[in-house]
Amino acid sequence: MKIADSSFFDSVRGSRRILFLSLGGLGDVVHSVPALRSIRLSFPNSRIDVLVSAGAADFLRGIVPVDKIIPYSGRQAGWSWSDLRQLWQLLRSRYDLCVNFWGSNHASAIALSTLAPARLGRVPSEPWKRAWRFCHTQVSDYPHMREPLHRQWTNILGQLGFRVDPEFSIANDPQGFIDTGLDPGLRGRYIHISPSASHPAKDVSLPVLVEAVAGISRRLPQYPLVISTTALPRHQQRLQAVLAALERPPAAVFSGSIDTAALFRLIQNAALHVSADSGPIHMAVAAGTPSVSWFLHNDYVLEYLPTGERHAAFVVEKISEEGIESIAPSSIAERCVDLLGRFGPATAADISAQSVSAPAPG
Numbered sequence: 001m002k003i004a005d006s007s008f009f010d011s012v013r014g015s016r017r018i019l020f021l022s023l024g025g026l027g028d029v030v031h032s033v034p035a036l037r038s039i040r041l042s043f044p045n046s047r048i049d050v051l052v053s054a055g056a057a058d059f060l061r062g063i064v065p066v067d068k069i070i071p072y073s074g075r076q077a078g079w080s081w082s083d084l085r086q087l088w089q090l091l092r093s094r095y096d097l098c099v100n101f102w103g104s105n106h107a108s109a110i111a112l113s114t115l116a117p118a119r120l121g122r123v124p125s126e127p128w129k130r131a132w133r134f135c136h137t138q139v140s141d142y143p144h145m146r147e148p149l150h151r152q153w154t155n156i157l158g159q160l161g162f163r164v165d166p167e168f169s170i171a172n173d174p175q176g177f178i179d180t181g182l183d184p185g186l187r188g189r190y191i192h193i194s195p196s197a198s199h200p201a202k203d204v205s206l207p208v209l210v211e212a213v214a215g216i217s218r219r220l221p222q223y224p225l226v227i228s229t230t231a232l233p234r235h236q237q238r239l240q241a242v243l244a245a246l247e248r249p250p251a252a253v254f255s256g257s258i259d260t261a262a263l264f265r266l267i268q269n270a271a272l273h274v275s276a277d278s279g280p281i282h283m284a285v286a287a288g289t290p291s292v293s294w295f296l297h298n299d300y301v302l303e304y305l306p307t308g309e310r311h312a313a314f315v316v317e318k319i320s321e322e323g324i325e326s327i328a329p330s331s332i333a334e335r336c337v338d339l340l341g342r343f344g345p346a347t348a349a350d351i352s353a354q355s356v357s358a359p360a361p362g
Helices: 008-012 026-031 033-042 054-060 081-092 105-113 149-159 174-179 206-219 233-245 260-268 279-287 329-343 348-356
Strands: 017-022 047-053 068-072 097-100 118-122 138-140 191-194 225-229 252-255 272-276 291-296 311-316
Touching: 008 118, 017 033, 017 105, 026 033, 026 047, 026 054, 026 149, 026 279, 033 047, 033 149, 047 054, 054 068, 054 260, 068 081, 081 105, 097 105, 105 118, 174 260, 191 206, 191 279, 206 225, 206 233, 206 329, 225 233, 225 260, 233 252, 252 260, 260 279, 272 279, 272 329, 279 291, 291 329, 311 329
Parallel strands: 017 047, 017 097, 047 068, 097 118, 118 138, 191 225, 191 272, 225 252, 272 291, 291 311
Antiparallel strands: none
């Protein structure tokens, strides 16, 4: 194993079968889109497959120019018989190149199991992850935690000689919106809200959430709400609390009933998206949809924090047992009013006029 340099691409230029590992959460998979486009740009005539976390597989279909998307439902540690059968199928595919930017021991072992002659890895930031040393033929030592994840990956590819498409955006598909089942007249004129994150530590507390969503609805009555969440009991509890506090029912509620492809189209065609640090906020950034979000500060926050004037993100230092409580609900609503005033389909004057008579919550 050696550190890869600018000659790497020349050494693998003849690869005909390529496997890319995308085994993180939904947000990580969204960030992988520019890297996958870059690999296709560099290998226009090669077969490119993606092994992707099963929950995000639907999102990638039709978005990235690859030949096969392989859902992976395996464990993050240890191996089941199902995992081993899937590894056997990967081995039988006889890949020439495997690209694995995940530093986990599990992902590194999957890369090794392909027995691809060229296996590109990345030195992880965590010292306890050690399998990368033995599972790849070459690795990148590109720094972590300084810039968005998608930019790190395209910069790595660029340094190694690949042709790169760094644009973190996904074109809109009108048919995708029709498939969501929403009234076509709502397109671009609703606020999409994901009230719960995958981990409780990323959520605002339930009282903050309820008051914030109710405030958004009161201050922006011209924008119907569309709310989506998973079927997890905690997420359902938070959803029911939000619905009970609204004076007007949402235009639509998707309660564990849509896949990640439909979720992306809901977010892409919204006037504004509101959520915690979770997969949907990264969908909003890739879609170009203005967003309001909240993040807990940690070493990795710069890898995921939305940037640009279309996105307003609260970053907090501490949480309580109930979640994030240091953000005023009225501040969340105010950011929504501001962003829609500048980037929404209605004018700032229209929004301001309709907001003045409504008491500010919180």
